[in-house]
Amino acid sequence: MSNLETHNLSLRFGNNDVLSDVSLSVEAGGFYAVMGPNGCGKTTLLRCLCGLLEPSSGHVSIMNRDVRSYSARQLAQTVSVVRQHASTDLEFSAFEIVLMGRNPYQHRLENESQSDWDIVEDVMRMTNTWHLRNSKPNQMSGGELQRVMLARALAQQTPIMLLDEPTSNLDISHQYEIMSLLQDFNLKQNKTILIVVHDLNLAYRYCPELILLYDHKLLYQGPIQDGLTPSRISSVFNVKASISDGNIITSSFLQRPTADI
């Protein structure tokens, strides 16, 4: 069953095509890496998928329903989003920020229940942010804040998660930790996960599926082993590439002049 579909999705800002004619279909329970060079439309695709951007043409459907027919509340119970940049000027503590993830399940005048608190404690322990619960965003490092944002998305308990470079500010051990955590959620709770990553090896190791964008178009969708071939990597990312023992090794085409500047 497909969980998330786009049909001929196009988006134009002024005269620039940001996405052109993207049709893809995301299977329920899939773990997809969304990849492509800078500026190829990855973030825009994610924002269209969760209804934050209205496409110029084409449409998005989630669980076989047009995304525009969802109320904000229903959508927040179905899709959670971790954005690339989190605002640091909030005065709320990390605990309160993660608690906001429970909003789609609460009535407006209702306070958080015990079960909301338990869920928040759970996800904060999983993302290794529990010790930060009383800190404010401006007291945290970029990586810590990213993990808090991930905790909030997990607290939403949605079947679909869209993550825009959630590992960009993380050190290598936290990158692995977060990817394994997502893998766990994917395997045990059958969550559908779309994640924008730049690290080819990270994607190769954790994500079975690949959505590859190039020049605002969908270049490839399918199993990552078939998608990330050395020749395709080298044409899309403009680097030399080879694969050995399941590791992607890349190097620049440009020969750096020896240091005599």
Add this chain to the structure above:
Amino acid sequence: MSPKLKNTTSIHRFRLWPTLIVLTLLLLAASVTAALLGIAKIPSSQLLSSPIFLQLRLPRILLSILAGAALSVCGAAYQSVFRNPLTDPYVLGISSGASLGASLAILFGLQSHIWGIGLCALATALITVWIVYRIASIGNRLHTTTLLLTGVCLTFLITAVISFIMVLRQDKMDSIIFWTMGSFASASWFDIAVVAPVVLIGICVVLYFAKDLNLLLAGSETAKSLGVEVEKVKRILLFFTTLMIAFVVSSCGVIGFVGLVVPHCLRLILGPDNRRVVPCSILGGALFVLLCDTLARTVLQPSELPVGSLTALVGAPMFIYLLYKNKKKY
């Protein structure tokens, strides 16, 4: 549940009700003091039967309470909707916008109908909000500097227009002070009867959306992905806050900085959560304006200070302090 969790979350819960109770007691004490103070000395035993109390002081006290509550709740709401700690109805020029409509209504001879004045004030205030919002949001983002400068310039412009109107009607020249600095001197039971229901409805609406205000602070897109109908909620909040401001301004003129001072002081005690800040702002704002008005009419007896000059004495330095504190951000 771990004991530490209890600790984190109960800090805030503990503080709401005690704060509300303390503020209520202070407000009662301030009201009694205000009732007893004044040029005419009324012995406390005859207070309740004295016409000076019943026809002059009591409506004045009630109107200042209503105005203070409304202005500080609007301030708290604007600070979340515009995601900017420096906004309040006065700084954004919305109070001035309301005063333009009110003085136009008076120019065209509607002064005996506070409903008429109020509705004209509402019309011009809504136009002002729309202008401020449109100019300040280029693309999808609200630009802080643009927002504040737009508000300040609109205030200049509108004050100029109002002084022009006042010169046309020389017989009403006095009231320019009323429209720029505010006064409760003419408060009547009729004003209360009109302003009270409007303010009560407006405050209930803001209270109803208090949780959404918290999410709006995290940014429109984040709020939307957490289940807030952002555009709808913003529109409702802007309408009802503007409605309150229009009727408050029609009854007592422009009183600045209340919406800036009160929510900020409360956030220091209560933290940023609007479910605590908004309810306490009702009482805190009422207390602040009542105190300012009582001082305004008693310190220099028999003459009276404009109440807006007292609120500005507290509010303007605070605005500069906040600007200084936030300067890294903007």
